[in-house]
Amino acid sequence: MKELNTLKEYRKARNYTQEELAKQSGISIRTIQRIEKGLTKGSAHTLKALAKTLHIESTDIIISNEENTRVHDDFYKVKLMNFSILSVLLIPFGNIILPTLIFLANKSNKHANSTGRRILSIQILSTFLLSGLAISLFFIFGRGNGAIPKPVPIIYFIYTSVNIIIVIHTSIAIDKKKQILKFFPDLI
Missing domain, CATH: 1.10.260.40 (lambda repressor-like DNA-binding domains)
Structure with missing residues (x-):
């Protein structure tokens, strides 16, 4: 037993x-x-x-102190992966690149692996959906005049705002040790 x-x-x-x-x-x-x-x-x-x-x-x-330290380290890695999403504010596709690097570095960690998969799935899905919408709007409203249509920056602003909300929501769920955004499909 x-x-x-x-x-x-x-x-x-x-x-x-x-x-x-x-x-x-x-x-x-x-x-x-x-x-x-x-x-x-x-x-x-x-x-x-x-x-x-x-x-x-x-x-x-x-x-034991060792167990407590391990739990704290796992928690820190997941939080770091979550907050690295905000790199999208400085780097295009940073919300996928940086969390992926952190995920790959901690893939052997069970908690970081399972929660990291969920975080990356959310970011991949939202990035491709909103990128597709922005490209569609560019072709619909841009009409080949070379200028960026007004809806594209608005969509990018909405996209970054949604990412900030997702980071905050995910951070709260991680703190409470709840499953994060379980309605999103696992893509990884």
């Missing part, structure tokens, strides 16, 4: 919800959530109260 080593695993093994564990142990639900996400290790008092409620030793639920 797999050895349990996190508060969440022990809580689930005892069939407690976070709310039930908070009520039984007298520890706030927010503290329990922070410990389970690896954002804090918890005080000695907190760990003793939780351990007593779960009928385990308080040392059983301490995440």
Whole structure:
């Protein structure tokens, strides 16, 4: 049988919800959530109260520094990939190029790989859809006069604004450890 080593695993093994564990142990639900996400290790008092409620030793639920560091590094890599999308403001197609480089450098990392695929899929799909729209408008409104039609910069502005919104939304989802924009198809 797999050895349990996190508060969440022990809580689930005892069939407690976070709310039930908070009520039984007298520890706030927010503290329990922070410990389970690896954002804090918890005080000695907190760990003793939780351990007593779960009928385990308080040392059983301490995440090692190495594990905590690995989780933090994974989180940082995904956030970096997400924010690298904003390079589109300076470099054409930067929203695909830079995240792809970060993705390829961290492909062996399970979390960065799965979330990175979703981030890249979103950017590839949105880039090609909006590029196609801009090219279509260029031919429809440009009529070969050599000038860039007015709708093209407007579409680029909308495109960059949408990318900023996607980055913010994705960042919030990453912070909450939720699946990001699951309605987008996986292209990679």
